[in-house]
Amino acid sequence: MDHKTVVETTINGERMEFLCEPRQSLLEVLRDVLGMTGSKEGCLTGDCGACSVILDGRAMCSCLMLGVEAAGHKIETVEGLAQGSKLHPLQQKFLENASLQCGICTPGFLMSAKALLDHNPHPTEAEIRYALAGNLCRCTGYDKIVHAVLEASKAGASKAA
Amino acid sequence: MAATTEGTRQFRVIGTRPIRHDGVEKVTGAARYGADYAFPGMLFGRVLRSPHAHAIIKSIKIDKALKLAGVKAIVTAADLPELPDKIEQGGELPINLHHLSCNILARGKAMYDGHAVAAVAATSPHIAEEALRLIEVDYEVLPPMMTVEDAMAPGAAILLPALRNKEDGPDKQTNVAAHVQFKRGDVKDGFAKADHVIERTFKTAMVHQGYIEPHNAVGIYNSDGHATIYCSTQGSFVVRSLSAAVLGIPEGKIRVVPAEIGGGFGGKTTIYLEPLSVLLSQKTGHPVKMTMNRAEVLRATGPTSGGTIRCKMGATKDGKIVAAEIWMAYEAGGFPGSPVPMGAMCIVAPYDIPNIVIDAYDVVVNRPKTAAYRAPGATNAAFASETIVNELAEKCGIDQCDFRILNGAHEGTPQTAGPPYKRIGMIETVEAIKNSPHYKSKLEGKNRGRGVATGFWFNIGFQSSAMVNIHNDGTASVVTGSVDIGGSRASMAIITAEVLGLDVNDVRPLIADTDSIGYTDVTGGSRTTVATGLAVYEAAQDAVRQLKERAAKLWEKKPEEVEFSNGLLSSKSNGVKPMSIKDIVPRLGRTGGPITGRATVNARGVGPAFASTCVDVEVDPDTGKVTILRATIAQDAGKAVHPSYVEGQMQGGTVQGLGWALNEEYFYDAKGVLRNSGLLDYRMPTCLDLPMIETCIVEVPAPGHPIGSRGVGEVSIVPPPAAVANAIANAVGVRMTELPMSPGRVLKAILHKEGASVASAAAD
Numbered sequence: 062m063d064h065k066t067v068v069e070t071t072i073n074g075e076r077m078e079f080l081c082e083p084r085q086s087l088l089e090v091l092r093d094v095l096g097m098t099g100s101k102e103g104c105l106t107g108d109c110g111a112c113s114v115i116l117d118g119r120a121m122c123s124c125l126m127l128g129v130e131a132a133g134h135k136i137e138t139v140e141g142l143a144q145g146s147k148l149h150p151l152q153q154k155f156l157e158n159a160s161l162q163c164g165i166c167t168p169g170f171l172m173s174a175k176a177l178l179d180h181n182p183h184p185t186e187a188e189i190r191y192a193l194a195g196n197l198c199r200c201t202g203y204d205k206i207v208h209a210v211l212e213a214s215k216a217g218a219s220k221a222a
Numbered sequence: 223m224a225a226t227t228e229g230t231r232q233f234r235v236i237g238t239r240p241i242r243h244d245g246v247e248k249v250t251g252a253a254r255y256g257a258d259y260a261f262p263g264m265l266f267g268r269v270l271r272s273p274h275a276h277a278i279i280k281s282i283k284i285d286k287a288l289k290l291a292g293v294k295a296i297v298t299a300a301d302l303p304e305l306p307d308k309i310e311q312g313g314e315l316p317i318n319l320h321h322l323s324c325n326i327l328a329r330g331k332a333m334y335d336g337h338a339v340a341a342v343a344a345t346s347p348h349i350a351e352e353a354l355r356l357i358e359v360d361y362e363v364l365p366p367m368m369t370v371e372d373a374m375a376p377g378a379a380i381l382l383p384a385l386r387n388k389e390d391g392p393d394k395q396t397n398v399a400a401h402v403q404f405k406r407g408d409v410k411d412g413f414a415k416a417d418h419v420i421e422r423t424f425k426t427a428m429v430h431q432g433y434i435e436p437h438n439a440v441g442i443y444n445s446d447g448h449a450t451i452y453c454s455t456q457g458s459f460v461v462r463s464l465s466a467a468v469l470g471i472p473e474g475k476i477r478v479v480p481a482e483i484g485g486g487f488g489g490k491t492t493i494y495l496e497p498l499s500v501l502l503s504q505k506t507g508h509p510v511k512m513t514m515n516r517a518e519v520l521r522a523t524g525p526t527s528g529g530t531i532r533c534k535m536g537a538t539k540d541g542k543i544v545a546a547e548i549w550m551a552y553e554a555g556g557f558p559g560s561p562v563p564m565g566a567m568c569i570v571a572p573y574d575i576p577n578i579v580i581d582a583y584d585v586v587v588n589r590p591k592t593a594a595y596r597a598p599g600a601t602n603a604a605f606a607s608e609t610i611v612n613e614l615a616e617k618c619g620i621d622q623c624d625f626r627i628l629n630g631a632h633e634g635t636p637q638t639a640g641p642p643y644k645r646i647g648m649i650e651t652v653e654a655i656k657n658s659p660h661y662k663s664k665l666e667g668k669n670r671g672r673g674v675a676t677g678f679w680f681n682i683g684f685q686s687s688a689m690v691n692i693h694n695d696g697t698a699s700v701v702t703g704s705v706d707i708g709g710s711r712a713s714m715a716i717i718t719a720e721v722l723g724l725d726v727n728d729v730r731p732l733i734a735d736t737d738s739i740g741y742t743d744v745t746g747g748s749r750t751t752v753a754t755g756l757a758v759y760e761a762a763q764d765a766v767r768q769l770k771e772r773a774a775k776l777w778e779k780k781p782e783e784v785e786f787s788n789g790l791l792s793s794k795s796n797g798v799k800p801m802s803i804k805d806i807v808p809r810l811g812r813t814g815g816p817i818t819g820r821a822t823v824n825a826r827g828v829g830p831a832f833a834s835t836c837v838d839v840e841v842d843p844d845t846g847k848v849t850i851l852r853a854t855i856a857q858d859a860g861k862a863v864h865p866s867y868v869e870g871q872m873q874g875g876t877v878q879g880l881g882w883a884l885n886e887e888y889f890y891d892a893k894g895v896l897r898n899s900g901l902l903d904y905r906m907p908t909c910l911d912l913p914m915i916e917t918c919i920v921e922v923p924a925p926g927h928p929i930g931s932r933g934v935g936e937v938s939i940v941p942p943p944a945a946v947a948n949a950i951a952n953a954v955g956v957r958m959t960e961l962p963m964s965p966g967r968v969l970k971a972i973l974h975k976e977g978a979s980v981a982s983a984a985a986d
Contacts, residue, residue: 082348084348085348092257092258093260096260097251098251098254098255098257098258099250099251099252100251101255101257101434101435101484102257102436102513103434103435103436103516103901104515104516104900104901105515105516106516106900106901106902108516108900108901108902109434109516109901111434111435138251139249139250139251140250140251142249142250143250148246148249148250152249152250155249156241156242156245156246156249157241158866159239159242159709159866159867159869159870161245161248161249161709162707162708162709162867162870162871162874163433163434163435163482163483163484163485163486163707163708164244164248164249164253164482164484165255165433165434165435165484165485166434166484167248167249168249168251171249189909190909190910190912191910193908193909193910194908194909194910195908196908196909197434197901197906197908198434198909199431199432199433199434199485199487199874199878199906200485200708200870200874201870201873201874201877202870202873202874202875202876202877202907202912202915203877203908203909203912204873204912204914204915205866205869205870205873206909207909207914208914
């Protein structure tokens with residue numbers, strides 16, 4: 062068994078500590094060590110974005126990062142998007158616009174979209190499509206996802222707003 | 223978006239757009255998909271796969287791997303019963319259990335790169351992965367047959383020594399598993415009447431459903447012989463019956479609990495990991511979780527067939543199609559069962575053609591065993607026929623929409639197989655495109671073109687069960703066995719709420735496991751809203767009937783005197799205060815007990831689906847890259863229960879079709895090894911590749927269905943490749959006959975055309 066390390070980090074605003082092997086990705090740590098299964102595995106090569114989290118304000122594929130690399134950083138996952146039982150405007154707009162069908166890509170899209178709106182509160186459709194190009198959806202054809210992000214930005218979803 | 227509605231009933235809830243009942247769980251990451259399950263003492267399983275496309279497996283040595291610390295069990299085909307090599311009824315569909323079992327774990331022969339050879343259970347997925355490397359397999363590598371042409375050629379290496387087809391008889395070894403033919407009229411006669419005849423040969427590539435969630439299963443075998451499987455599947459009852467067959471245990475010993483599913487499109491209507499997880503659990507005494515990685519999904523789970531189609535169609539100068547002659551061969555993969563029969567039945571289905579002959583061949587090749595992919599077989603077929611339809615329209619000088627309307631199938635038109643069409647909306651979908659803002663707009667600019675195509679899909683009915691429980695507070699729950707892959711549970715709640723006169727948020731939809739609900743066929747075949755919706759409708763009506771009986775008891779009247787309307791029970795003969803469900807619920811106990819409505823159906827008379835799609839493209843003449851400028855789809859939904867999710871099916875299928883048209887294909891090298899087994903090089907559309915997808919829901923109600931709904935899940939994928947090819951022809955004057963129309967192929971066609979015109983200019 063590979064020697065396990067203690068890692069201290071901040072996840073969704075909470076200080077957290079976990080034990081992991083060096084070979085475990087952050088995605089594996091979130092899902093299998095911490096039981097936070099909201100981030101999904103789709104490809105393990107950073108091509109689908111289903112594992113997207115926000116690392117120090119930047120959208121990141123958690124499958125491309127090791128658990129041990131999380132030490133000292135701030136990580137946001139889909140589990141931390143809502144404020145208690147109050148949904149984030151992005152979550153609300155996804156529901157209102159029927160922007161999900163099977164829903165497996167939804168956590169990744171929400172995190173990528175949040176990272177976008179936190180930096181660019183009023184993106185154009187083209188800017189949205191560019192920022193979300195790293196998230197694959199096979200069900201929706203993206204139309205209703207883009208609409209939801211446009212509406213969320215109008216509803217003042219950006220933390221910078 | 224605009225809808226053409228034809229004389230449908232006025233509904234209160236059906237046709238509205240409530241937020242889906244499982245929405246909050248899905249947007250907060252709380253929803254549990256198959257890979258999200260964990261159990262105490264759980265082990266992790268992984269599969270060893272053949273690196274060869276075609277090989278005899280001479281021996282498998284597992285002793286070194288078993289010695290690795292953390293490895294608890296290893297299984298091969300020797301641990302599974304040998305099943306008969308013949309067609310049996312697997313639910314509704316015929317299935318060869320021997321082939322199914324061999325696909326789960328290879329028996330004696332590896333049939334494709336990625337074919338499962340052994341499975342390991344260990345205390346961590348990493349240890350299981352290490353163990354795979356320690357299993358020693360002795361292969362005798364054989365030449366791979368990778369295309370239908372290779373496999374059908376005389377002297378081709380035989381893939382399955384025991385395979386025979388009816389035509390060639392019991393003594394001839396072959397790679398052709400089946401030949402089906404459909405005929406109507408006399409094509410010789412038909413072509414003689416034609417003023418214009420076009421004949422072309424088309425090639426399409428193998429493509430994958432591309433669901434974002436890889437396959438998964440958690441198998442828990444109890445020492446009392448009962449097993450539970452948690453998995454993401456489109457059909458929990460199929461998982462039960464097929465896993466039981468492969469394991470050689472009675473069906474009733476397996477309970478399948480469907481998790482949420484991250485996409486399927488037909489690819490999750492069969493089994494891969496499920497029986498292995500149970501087998502490993504049996505060997506180890508622990509729950510065993512198995513997942514595939516993306517490379518495994520692409521290498522070893524059913525994509526859909528590529529193949530070759532020779533299509534010849536003739537029309538008179540006034541634009542009537544008089545004859546169609548088609549030869550088509552599809553790749554079945556390592557075991558028989560391509561969707562070529564369906565392709566054959568769909569290929570000219572949108573039209574009223576008096577003379578046809580279609581010969582279709584199912585051919586085994588050293589590729590993964592194909593599985594259903596959204597309207598299986600139809601998209602390849604439409605690529606061929608719908609581009610020829612446009613060429614004929616051009617020759618006749620008729621607009622591409624008008625030509626389709628002129629020849630459009632309608633009520634009474636014969637189908638290729640089966641009875642004549644009942645009331646259908648094919649022509650209405652073409653008219654909707656013709657009248658759309660998109661089609662009416664002018665397309666300006668160099669190298670830009672517009673193309674239209676029409677697609678058909680049968681839709682299936684099959685069996686579903688449903689229960690509606692009335693709760694003590696006057697709300698209800700509706701329970702079905704139909705896995706929700708695209709928002710269908712909201713539609714079940716909508717239908718229940720409509721019948722019971724409740725608010726849609728007072729109805730909770732649930733999806734039950736195989737012990738808790740009656741038999742239900744797969745979520746696929748565009749059947750869920752229609753067939754399970756029918757069961758739900760009837761179960762809710764059954765609850766209403768019981769409510770009326772209770773009211774009758776309380777009012778001392780006959781049940782026939784009780785009415786139920788707008789959520790209120792009242793008496794036709796008056797004299798009683800009307801009661802809502804909330805009012806009567808406290809009195810159910812003393813009038814007989816709680817109320818559960820139930821119904822089971824084998825849905826008949828299901829209406830087929832048509833969709834017409836219009837695409838505008840811009841072709842870059844220097845790179846061959848095709849950009850989609852605008853796309854509109856018009857589809858006949860009969861009656862849209864939840865229009866947002868109907869639009870979702872239309873948009874999603876359109877985009878899969880665009881990927882199929884422009885980029886997606888399997889690249890195999892000369893050894894038959896898959897070279898693009900990842901999502902970077904198996905290139906699916908991203909949101910940056912696309913515009914908004916405009917939708918027009920056409921509503922020509924399906925006769926005989928209480929709501930009038932038609933299945934909507936599949937047909938949207940059928941027209942896009944042909945629509946794009948027609949648009950490219952309109953843009954730069956080249957006819958593409960091979961999919962995908964990737965930049966290299968389009969550029970080659972442009973240069974070839976330029977070269978030909980340069981050559982002919984030089985010759986003058």
